[in-house]
Amino acid sequence: EAQVTQNPRYLITVTGKKLTVTCSQNMNHEYMSWYRQDPGLGLRQIYYSMNVEVTDKGDVPEGYKVSRKEKRNFPLILESPSPNQTSLYFCASSLGGARAPLHFGNGTRLTVT
Amino acid sequence: GQNIDQPTEMTATEGAIVQINCTYQTSGFNGLFWYQQHAGEAPTFLSYNVLDGLEEKGRFSSFLSRSKGYSYLLLKELQMKDSASYLCASNTGGFKTIFGAGTRLFVKA
Numbered sequence: 001e002a003q004v005t006q007n008p009r010y011l012i013t014v015t016g017k018k019l020t021v022t023c024s025q026n027m028n029h030e031y032m033s034w035y036r037q038d039p040g041l042g043l044r045q046i047y048y049s050m051n052v053e054v055t056d057k058g059d060v061p062e063g064y065k066v067s068r069k070e071k072r073n074f075p076l077i078l079e080s081p082s083p084n085q086t087s088l089y090f091c092a093s094s095l096g097g098a099r100a101p102l103h104f105g106n107g108t109r110l111t112v113t
Numbered sequence: 114g115q116n117i118d119q120p121t122e123m124t125a126t127e128g129a130i131v132q133i134n135c136t137y138q139t140s141g142f143n144g145l146f147w148y149q150q151h152a153g154e155a156p157t158f159l160s161y162n163v164l165d166g167l168e169e170k171g172r173f174s175s176f177l178s179r180s181k182g183y184s185y186l187l188l189k190e191l192q193m194k195d196s197a198s199y200l201c202a203s204n205t206g207g208f209k210t211i212f213g214a215g216t217r218l219f220v221k222a
Contacts, residue, residue: 031208042117042200042214043156050208058209090155098143098204101158 002027006091006105013081014113021076021108023091029103031096032074033058034066036087037107043090049074050096081112115139117213119201124219125191133186133216135201143204145177145184150198150215159186159199188218196220 004025013019025032033048035058045058049068063085065077074093078085089108094100117137125131137145144163148156162168162177162184174187186199198215205211 033208033210035212040121040214043202043212045209045211048208056208096208098206099161099163101146101161102148102156102210104155104157106155107153 002103004091004093004103004105006089006108008108009106010109012111012113015082016080019078019081019110021078021089021091021110023074023076023105024072025074025091025093025103026072027093027103028071029093029095030071031100032068032091032093033102034064034074034076035090035092036060037090038087046076046089081110083112086110086112115203115205115211117201117203117211119199119213119216121214122217122219124221125188127191127193127220127222129191130187130189131191131218133188133199133201133218135184135186135213137182137184137201137203137211137213139203139205139211141206142179143206145175146202146204146210147173147175147184147186148200148202150200152197156200191220193220193222 034046035043047066049055091105092102119135147159150156160175172189200215201213
């Protein structure tokens with residue numbers, strides 16, 4: 001089954017403790033992206049990747065890192081999480097190009113205390 | 114700046130027709146997407162418009178006017194399962210997609 005898999009689904013952590021949210025897709029998509037979703041603000045892009053070893057900042061990259069060492073994986077790293085990073089995170093992938101729709105993972109709800 | 118506006122909430126009756134509007138102002142434009150998101154779930158793709166006019170797909174249709182920076186999603190023969198948030202999103206060029214905050218649709222019996 002074609003899918004984007006994120007883990008974990010739920011994560012509670014404390015300020016400053018490094019964490020990684022994993023994302024993997026099995027559709028051989030070139031493009032992958034991370035979004036955060038907050039009430040009233042919609043989905044905001046954190047980072048995106050056009051292909052292996054090619055990444056770029058989205059609209060809200062501060063406090064986040066990503067890597068794309070393999071085509072299928074695009075982990076999101078929070079080196080020192082803070083409470084304002086409490087949010088619902090979605091990983092997405094697509095074939096790339098303007099017309100290609102995004103395929104989303106099931107989301108990771110992160111709480112930083 | 115980049116801005117996408119859509120109503121926060123709408124309520125409609127089962128079996129009826131509802132139109133969800135979206136206006137956009139973006140620095141570039143390569144097409145307009147609509148996604149559906151049920152509570153607690155991932156968004157799923159509904160439609161894509163890049164040319165002016167109406168695209169019909171079963172009970173769902175989407176309209177675009179590029180000159181007005183305006184789109185709408187039309188849902189016919191509403192069903193209870195259509196209760197969800199509907200996200201309007203603009204591809205602004207390259208690899209950037211900007212999302213509106215979403216419209217929560219409540220379908221009542």
